[in-house]
Structures are given as structure tokens and as C-alpha cells.
Amino acid sequence: MPGVATPESLRTLPTDEIRQLLWRLSDRYAHQLLIQSARAVARGPVARLVAAGQRHSHDWTPEKAALLQEFDAAGLTSVYLDPEHGGFIDGPKNLALALVAFELAWVDAGAATCSLAGHLALAPIHERGTPEQRAFYLSRTLPAQPGEDRQTWRGAFCLTEPIPYVGVETGLLNGKLRVDSWDGAEPMLRVEKRGRFITNMGFATFVTAAVDSDDERIKGSCMVVLEETDPGVFDRGTPTRKLVHQLSSTNDPIFSLTVPASRIVGGYTVENGVIVPRFSHGEVIEAVFRRTRVTVGLMTAAKLLSAVEPVLRYQRTRFRGGESIAPGSPRYELGLQQREDAIHRLVDIWAAGEASASIGFATARLFDELDPIERRKQEIFAERGIAGARAQMRAMAKISDEAVAHLRDPQAKPADELVNYALLDSVANVLCPAVKLWNTGQGATMMREAVSLMGGYGITEDCPGFLGYKWMDSQLEATYEGPEAVQRRQLSITMTNDVFLAQFHFWTREMRAIAARRPGTGACTIASAMQLWSWTLAHLQRTADANGAKLYQGNRQGVTFPLADALCWLLAARCQILDVLELEARAAERPDLADVSAGYVAFLSDLCHVQAARAAGEAGRICTELVYGYRRHPSWDDACAAGCCQSEAADALEGLIPGFGASAVTYMDVIEADGAHPDKAGPCVRFPALQTFQRLRAKLDGCLTGARLAKDRAADALTKVMIPEAPDYPA
Ligand SMILES: Cc1cc2nc3c(=O)[nH]c(=O)nc-3n(C[C@H](O)[C@H](O)[C@H](O)COP(=O)(O)OP(=O)(O)OC[C@H]3O[C@@H](n4cnc5c(N)ncnc54)[C@H](O)[C@@H]3O)c2cc1C
DSSP: OTTOOOSSOOSBSOOHHHHHHHTTOTTOHHHHHHHHHHHHHIIIIIHHHHHTTGGGOOSOOHHHHHHHHHHHHTTOTTTTSOGGGTOSOOSOOHHHHHHHHHHHHHHOHHHHHHHHHHHHHHHHHHHHOOHHHHHHHHHHHSOOOTTOOOOOOOEEEEOOOSTTSOSTTOSOOOOEEEEEEOSSSSOEEEEEEEOSSEETTTTOSEEEEEEEEOSTTBOSEEEEEEETTSSEEEEOOOBOOOSSOTTSOEEOOEEEEEEEGGGBTTOEEEETTEEEESSOHHHHHHHHHHHHHHHHHHHHHHHHHHHHHHHHHHHHHTTTTOTTOOTTSHHHHHGGGGSHHHHHHHHHHHHHHHHHHHHHHHHHHHHHHHHHHHHHHHHHHHHTTOOSHHHHHHHHHHHHHHHHHHTTSTTSOOSSHHHHHHHHHHHHHHHHHHIIIIIHHHHHHHHHHHHHHTGGGGGSTTOGGGHHHHHHHHHHHHHTTSOHHHHHHHHHHHTTOHHHHHHHHHHHHHHHHHHHHOGGGSHHHHHHHHHHHHHHHHHHHHOBOTTSOBSSSTTOHHHHHHHHHHHHHHHHHHHHHHHHHHHHHHHTTOGGGHHHHHHHHHHHHHHHHHHHHHHHHHHHHHHHHHHHHTSOOOOTTSGGGGGSEEHHHHHHHHHHSTTHHHHHHHHSOEEOTTSOOOSSSSSOOOOGGGHHHHHHHHHHHHHTTTHHHHHHHHHHHHTTOBOOSSOSSOO
């Protein structure tokens, strides 16, 4: 590309070593081994199934079922288990599960879901189960070891019910729980539940199901564990005729079973003859989804990054084989990469993939950090006798004030465990829905771009990299575990938390400081956009619309949802920048990477800059629309017109200021004596109260300086980067 300087750039696609530094995996050997095991399954048996057309059937075929043994043999089934139950990873498993999902979804997200749905079924038991429930179910899902003669249990998670009842909104439940008999110490319960879209249902041995009390002797809702051998009906239902994720099993089951009360997840007490479950179904689900949604977001990130190599190969080889196109000619060597649009669009896909992987892995790591602290918080509350959701909320409100105060010196590690919890929890509460919402929603849009870059090939079954399938699959990732609206609604609450906002302000300053050291990353752009977002949120929280109705409020989704979207763009871009800085710092300690790391850092910094510009643009557009869009536009016949310049006045001023009459027409809204006025909707609006916003917006636009040069450099690098001769999996 003429005039583009590329002092250091990319030689090959990022290697595992570079990824490990970027995503902070380099000192986690168990995770690295897991990546290799999951990758071998993905690019071997999974890819072969897809290439052989197994996605064309909705049924759970013997070929698909064979994947379960592959997962078992590779250790993927036991990732979720603690060592005491036969697992091999001690401590939190969020990052480990995220890596498995990422590797499998690199090839096929249905296979990833099939692997993870079993963990989703176990999650209620793992997070909120009694010690006995944990020991019983977790150990049974461990694959039978050599010499052991036992069945490996597999689970399904059943919340969603047939329309018109619940999706993932959890407010309503039609599944019912009654006391069947209560003769001895242990009550027997009758469970009636119909599920819709339940993954793993074709083969599950047990199901964790959400139900509501239909009996005055049971309080509220809960989750119960159902087993296939329980007395009654355990009807798996017919397979769902879905367009996507066909390597997983999805059915609409019907359950009518009798189970002992000990199956209530987390246990229960009996108070005045009433069974009181320790946890409502909502409490269990909240604990589960706030972790597993991150994994789903990473599935879509894997798709975007997996698209880069096939698109590069397609672009370069597009014209090879033509009689008139000689090897060595630009057309032969570069193919479609001679065209700026093709490589610019690939840069956009790659940049979005990096941002989504960065925010996804950052959030998975955050949950690994948070998990033990959250357990410790429960212990502290128990020690202090703080029981019940409301009492805990009150206690946390006091701690939140301390957490905000602590942020005056944010580098210092908080001395108080609960303050530390408040800080991490407030961020996790935002990042989890942000990853799910942005990675999957924006990811689906970007996957369309990837498919389009393959031309007609993109929509064929034999498109390299299965990109067409991945495009469709991403829509399911945006749907399950709560569609976009559910994530936006959650964000609209969590993103206004004082502790989160205090940290967000700190991050804004941090981005500015980074920009001073590393101007080419787009950090300054993100800082300006963060400032604009903060100003807009505060403005909307205290402002009413033209009709006097409050703007930032729960049922005003037209206000809260776009603002949540804007935040997601910024959070993802921030994480991407932080990852590249981490790579730069850690690679500097690695002599073996000395001759390549600068190229990776330069290229990935350019991708950051490209993404920062896009993110800032989106945030700026959204904020501007919200700030101006709820003001009534003045019209020529209302009071606003009184503020316009009347032509007689302009004429009179002409005598005092020669030329005033002519320039007034150009620069002001002038109303003639007969009422005639310029040909537009109304007098131009004036914004005396919005000067700060206008200043911030203008600053933000200026911050885009250099972003397109970064895009040119990144695009140029794409024309030179080496890729393998052939893909490493059949596609
Ligand atoms: C293949 C597949 C596998 C699945 N696996 C499981 C499983 O294993 N277990 C399980 O329990 N469920 C499962 N599900 C169900 C899945 O979680 C739900 O389909 C999903 O959460 C969406 O709910 P819904 O279909 O009821 O959509 P709806 O809630 O009807 O949503 C429809 C539209 O309305 C919008 N909307 C919804 N609520 C609001 C609101 N409050 N405000 C504004 N807009 C709103 C949504 O964003 C969406 O655009 C699966 C689904 C599929 C397709």
C-alpha cells in the first residue's frame, strides 16, 4: 500500500505462546494442557463430524453420541470437578471452562455446548448444593476409570418452559412442586415440569429443574434434581428442529415424578410444618448464569478469530489457476488482497475478535478471583449472624461506601475482605452481562462480515472454516442463557452501582495514563468516550424528557438499553488494550520472543486503535442520540420562534452594522414580516445546558486522529503475514 510505513509487523498469526501472554495463561500449566486436549477433540473428531454432514440431523445420532466418549477421554467432562470428586483442577474453574468452550467453538459451537451443558446441569449443585448433593452428583459425572464398571452420569439444566411461560427471565414458573406424602421424616414431593429447548435431554441421566410451589406446605420456588429412574414420567420429548448447534441434543421434555425432598438443591428446613427451601430457584440461577454466560460469550469470540485464517487463504488464492495469472504477479500472490475494502473489513473482524476474547477471558479470570472471596463473604456473614437476602444487602450497602472510599488509592490492596469482595463483585456484575451481550450480539453481526468476505463460497456447506454455520450458530449464543434484553436489563441496574462507577472513573484516568505512554493504542480515544458515557449517564439520571417524564428509569428501555450497549463497546476495547500492554511487558522478559514480539505488539496495537475508534464512534453516536433525542424540536409557530431574528430587526441593525442583514440570513433563523421562514423543520435548536457535552463530543471526534492510519497499517500487515499452506482441520 503506497505511503504506509511498517517498521515492525506481523510475521505469522499469533502463536500459542503469544496468546498465553495476552490472556495471562503462561503460568497456568493445567490450563495449557487442557487447551491442547480440547483442541485435539475439536480439530479431530468434531471437525470430522461436521465435515461428514452430521449437522444435517436434529436427532442425537450414535455418531454424535460418540463425542461424549471423546470428551471423557480428553478430560473435558471432569474439568468442572474438584479434585475430591475426581477432577484435576483445584480451585475455581471459570477460566478452564472458558478455554474448553473457546477451543471447541473454534470448530463447532454445538460441540462446545454439548460439552458445557453437563457442567451447567451440575452448576446449581456445585454452587448451591449441600455437601451430600455435591459429593453424590459430582462424583457420578466423573467418567468411569479403567477397571470401573459403572455408568457415567450426564446432566441437563431445565429452566425454560413452553410458551407462554418463562424463558430466562426467571420471574414466572409453571413447573410445580407439591407434597406427595409426608409420613416419616423425609417428605416425598411431586414434580410437574415441562421443559422447552433443553440441552443434553436426549441422553441425560439427571436434570436440575426449576419449580414453583403449588402447595401451602412448600414455600416459594426452588431447583430440584430429577433422575431418570425416579417413579413417574421422565419423557425426553422430541428433538427440537433447530437450525444451529446440531452437534448438541435439544428436546422439549415432560416430567411428572416423585422425588424425596432431599433433592431440593441446597436443602431445606421445616418451619411450622412448611418446607422452606434454602435457596429460591432465582437465587440458584443467578449464581449459575453469572458464571456460565461468560463462557457463551467466548464461543462467539472463538468464531471471529477462527475466521481470520480461512478468509486470508481465500483472499490470497482467489485468482490462482487462471490462465492469464502468472505466479509471482500481484494478482496471483495477493488475490483479493489487492483491494483495500477486502483487507479493511478483515481487519475489522479480527479487531472485534480480539476485543471479545479479551473481555471474555478477563471476565473468566475475574470470576476465578472472585469465587473464593465470595465463599469467604458467606462465611463472614454466617460468623456475624447476617442471614437472609435483605440483611445481606443492607450490610453490603455499608461496605460499598468503604469500597468507594478505598478507590481514592486504588493501587492499594484492600485490607478488608468484604471491601475487596464489593470491588470485584461490582465489576463482575457488569462484565458478565456485557460479555454475553456484546460478544454474541456484535459477534453475530461481525460473523456476517466474515461470511460475506468469502463471497458465494461463504454460504455453501463447504465454506472453509464452517463460517456459514458459525454465523448462524452465533445467533443462538445471543439467545440462550437469556437473550439480549435480559442482559441489557441487568446491565442497566448493575452499571449504575456506585462502586462500579467509582472504578469506571478510575479506569478512565488509567486509559489516559496509558495513552501518555502508548499513544498508538487508542487508549486516549477510549478515555474520552468513557468520559462522554459517564457524563451522559449522569445527565440522563437527572433529566426529564420533553413531556416531563424521567429518562433513566427501569421501564424506559429506550434509554437504559442503548446506554448499556455503549458501555459494552468501551469495556471490550479497554480489555483489549490492557491485554496488549500485558503482552508487551511480559514478552520483554522472554528472550525467545525477542525477534517477533515487537511485530505482534505493533500489529495488535493497531487493532486496538481500530477497535477503539469503532467503539468510541458507537458510544458517541448512542450518547448523542440519547442526550438530544428526548428534547422537543422547536417549530416555527411555537414560543421557540420568538427567539428567532425578525427581518425588521435585521434590517434595522443593518444601519448600525453594515452587512448584518445578509449574514443574519446565513447564520440565523430569520422570520419575514409575512411569517415566511427558512425551508426546514423549525428554528435551529440551542443547547445552553449542553456545552460540556458538546465539548466532550468534539474532543472525542478529534481523538479519532490516526485511527485510519492504524487500519491501513494493519491491513498492510494482512497482505504479508504467513499462514500455513492448508487448514489444520477438515472443513
Ligand atoms: C438450542 C437451544 C438450547 C437451549 N438450551 C436450554 C437449556 O439447556 N436449558 C434451558 O433452561 N433453556 C434452554 N434454552 C432456552 C433459552 O435459554 C431461551 O430460548 C432463551 O433464554 C430465550 O428465551 P425465549 O426463547 O423464551 O425468548 P423470549 O424471552 O420470548 O424473547 C424473545 C424476544 O423478546 C425479547 N425480550 C424478552 N424479554 C424481554 C424484556 N423483559 N424486555 C424487552 N425485551 C424482551 C428478547 O430479547 C428477544 O428478542 C435453549 C434454547 C435453545 C434455542
